[in-house]
Amino acid sequence: MTHVDPARLSIVRQKYKDAHQDHVFTFWDDLSPQQQQTFFSQLESIDPKAFNSTFRKATHSSQSTTIFNDLQPLTHSEVKSTTHSPLAEQQDWAQRGLDAIAHNQVAVIVLAGGQGTRLGSPLPKGSFTDVGLPSHKTLFQIHAERIKRLQTLARIYKATNTGRPLNDFPMPTITWCIMTSGATHEQTLTFLKRHAYFGLLPENVIVFQQGVIPTFDLEGKILLRAKDQIATSPNGNGGIFWALHTEGVLNTLQKRGILYTHSYSVDNILIKIGDPVGIGHALATSADVTAKVMPKTRADEPLGVICHINGQVKVVEYSEMDTQLAALIDPDTGEFVYRAGNVCNQIFSVDFLARIPPILQTAEQDLLIYHPATKRVPFIDLMTGQEVEPGTPNGIKLELFIFDAFTLAERFACLEVERASEFSPMKNPQGLDSPSTCRRDLERLHIRWIEQAGGHVVAAPTGPLSGAGDEDLLGFEISPALSYGGEGLEWVKGKTIQACHLETKDDAHFI
Numbered sequence: 073m074t075h076v077d078p079a080r081l082s083i084v085r086q087k088y089k090d091a092h093q094d095h096v097f098t099f100w101d102d103l104s105p106q107q108q109q110t111f112f113s114q115l116e117s118i119d120p121k122a123f124n125s126t127f128r129k130a131t132h133s134s135q136s137t138t139i140f141n142d143l144q145p146l147t148h149s150e151v152k153s154t155t156h157s158p159l160a161e162q163q164d165w166a167q168r169g170l171d172a173i174a175h176n177q178v179a180v181i182v183l184a185g186g187q188g189t190r191l192g193s194p195l196p197k198g199s200f201t202d203v204g205l206p207s208h209k210t211l212f213q214i215h216a217e218r219i220k221r222l223q224t225l226a227r228i229y230k231a232t233n234t235g236r237p238l239n240d241f242p243m244p245t246i247t248w249c250i251m252t253s254g255a256t257h258e259q260t261l262t263f264l265k266r267h268a269y270f271g272l273l274p275e276n277v278i279v280f281q282q283g284v285i286p287t288f289d290l291e292g293k294i295l296l297r298a299k300d301q302i303a304t305s306p307n308g309n310g311g312i313f314w315a316l317h318t319e320g321v322l323n324t325l326q327k328r329g330i331l332y333t334h335s336y337s338v339d340n341i342l343i344k345i346g347d348p349v350g351i352g353h354a355l356a357t358s359a360d361v362t363a364k365v366m367p368k369t370r371a372d373e374p375l376g377v378i379c380h381i382n383g384q385v386k387v388v389e390y391s392e393m394d395t396q397l398a399a400l401i402d403p404d405t406g407e408f409v410y411r412a413g414n415v416c417n418q419i420f421s422v423d424f425l426a427r428i429p430p431i432l433q434t435a436e437q438d439l440l441i442y443h444p445a446t447k448r449v450p451f452i453d454l455m456t457g458q459e460v461e462p463g464t465p466n467g468i469k470l471e472l473f474i475f476d477a478f479t480l481a482e483r484f485a486c487l488e489v490e491r492a493s494e495f496s497p498m499k500n501p502q503g504l505d506s507p508s509t510c511r512r513d514l515e516r517l518h519i520r521w522i523e524q525a526g527g528h529v530v531a532a533p534t535g536p537l538s539g540a541g542d543e544d545l546l547g548f549e550i551s552p553a554l555s556y557g558g559e560g561l562e563w564v565k566g567k568t569i570q571a572c573h574l575e576t577k578d579d580a581h582f583i
Contacts, residue, residue: 075105076112084116091120098454099299111300118286118302120294126285127292130442130470143388143397144380145409146486151365153488154349168355169348171233173226176245177331180346181316182215183416183474184260184338185253185282185306191501196256198338199263203498204511206549206573211338211498212263216270217552218345219246225556226348246346247328249278249321253306257281280319282311285442287449288468295467296452298459303449303467309337309416310440310472317429325422331355333425335474337416339498341510342517344557350419350487359485360424361478364417366491368408371399375413376475378486385484387414387475412486414475415495428477439479442470493517493557511545518550520558527564530583532571546571 088094096115103111154162172178187193188200195201198212209217223244231238252260261279264270269277284304286294297303307314312335316322325333332351336343344350347364354362368375372395376387390398393410400409431437449467453460478484489495496513499505519529531546548571555561563577570581 074109076108080116081112084112088115088120091124093120093124093294095454096294096296096302098296099452099457102457103300107300114302123286123294124292126442126470127288127444127468129438130444131292131468133441133443142380142382143394145377146379146412150484151412151486151488152353155488155490162349165349165352165356167229167233167348168352169346169350170226170229170352172331172351172355173222173246173346173348174230174241174244175329177329178346178351179247179249179325179328179330179333180219181249181251181312181333181335182338183309183312183335184250185256185309186338187255190499191507196252196260196263196338197498198250198260200498203341203507205514206547207551207575211341212260213267213270214341214552215338215343215345216248216272218556219248220271221552221554221556222246222346222348225559245273245276247276247278247325247330248272249280249316249325249333251280251282251312251315253282254284254304255306278321278324280315280321282315283307283318285470288470289451289466290446290468292468295449296454297450299452299457303451305449305469306471308443308471309474310476312474313425313428313440313472313477314432316425322422322425322429326426330422332419332421334419335416336418337497340415340417340495341498341514342494342496343417344494350489353487354419354421354485357483357485359419359483360421360481361483362419362485362487363412363414363475363478364419364487364489364494365412366415366495367411367488368413369491371395371408373413375415377410378412378414378475378478379410384479385481386479387473412488415497416474417494418474424481428480431480440472440476442472444468444470492520515545515548518548519546521550521555521561522564522569524558525561525564526566527561528568529571530568532581547573549573551575 085094085097088096100108184196184198186197188195188197191200193200199210201210223246226244227241228238230241250260264277285307287303287305289295295303332354334346334350350362350364363378365378374390376389377393378385378387398410402409432440446465447467447469448462448465450459450461496510497505498507498510522529529546529548551574554574554576568583570583572579572581574580
């Protein structure tokens with residue numbers, strides 16, 4: 073039976089004692105040799121002194137009152153819009169994006185570390201099965217099918233643009249990277265394998281884990297999750313930059329010749345994965361970072377706002393924003409002055425991603441810092457050895473935010489897009505941002521596609537769905553295999569179609 077080397081154990085014990093965190097050894101003598109070996113591996117991988125510093129920096133920063141002496145909104149010239157920019161310009165962006173995809177230069181990265189706990193499910197959000205769509209598809213399936221359709225569109229574009237037969241060109245590849253957490257990694261891998269990656273080639277689907285960080289009590293003491301385990305939590309969506317480096321994903325992207333990545337949150341059911349317009353906009357502006365934003369609909373909407381602070385691009389969280397500034401109206405446009413709502417939907421150049429890891433390795437850097445969140449964290453009582461499920465917040469989790477990297481961009485761009493076409497997150501079991509609002513928003517978008525193509529949708533003879541939220545749904549859905557963004561639906565012009573799940577044209581029932 074393997075035992076922990078006494079000399080190494082002594083060094084690690086002293087390290088924790090010097091950091092005033094040696095309480096983590098409280099139950100050491102109660103553990104079996106195997107438990108000690110496993111626990112020691114975790115203890116040795118953590119630098120308690122460094123994390124003490126991280127905790128102090130994060131909590132001090134959150135407690136201090138920041139005075140924005142030079143808070144300025146983004147200028148009109150800094151923000152392009154898919155609703156206001158000339159059609160010719162948008163077509164140019166789309167063509168640039170399709171060309172990049174056709175040349176295998178685009179990857180997408182889904183931030184999929186979250187579980188569906190708030191939705192009442194232990195599953196990763198991407199494999200959540202209770203969205204309520206007529207097709208019963210999960211978010212992962214929808215995303216994979218959008219990737220497949222976009223690859224097809226890029227192939228068609230390349231053939232059309234060159235005037236050569238479609239068969240002259242192989243199907244292009246959009247590399248799909250999925251960032252998981254310790255809580256979702258194995259479940260995500262199992263789910264994707266069970267469903268054969270929804271038709272994507274396994275070698276083009278890269279599943280990698282973000283890092284974790286110890287969880288602290290309110291005084292900065294590291295919490296134990298078990299007698300032989302330090303409590304940890306995922307290090308936030310900003311963990312993407314370090315994880316891409318340490319997990320070898322960045323190296324793979326570089327070897328594949330990928331120029332741009334589109335990163336997004338898994339729970340946005342309307343996400344335009346690998347959006348050619350967004351990619352093309354980034355190419356046209358040579359941007360390191362392109363943030364896709366939504367115009368805020370009300371002053372107190374819980375969205376962070378992208379703006380300038382002391383000349384740097386920053387995201388000001390809605391909870392930190394001055395209420396009077398948040399309510400300011402531009403007299404020329406009638407819109408909010410601070411309107412660029414951040415929704416975790418961004419395009420990064422691979423060159424930019426490669427510049428981040430060395431910065432993170434610099435101890436004195438203060439651009440990508442941890443942010444504290446007070447949470448209820450299960451822990452082991454050091455006096456009794458019993459697990460405690462706290463009824464009130466008792467711990468502090470530290471997270472990196474992906475948007476903190478915006479300020480590092482030499483060339484930052486902002487693209488405002490239509491909310492109804494691109495943003496409907498699934499966060500709550502009921503009410504706002506819930507499965508019911510997601511399927512409502514997806515149905516509205518798909519009905520709009522049919523109407524824009526000259527058709528009309530009505531309820532099936534069985535009647536509309538009920539109990540789906542504040543209003544009935546017709547039960548209408550268009551598969552990504554049929555249309556990525558409303559294209560290819562000319563065949564419905566002048567026709568009335570009964571609500572159904574349209575996987576192919578043959579599923580349509582006309583009146």
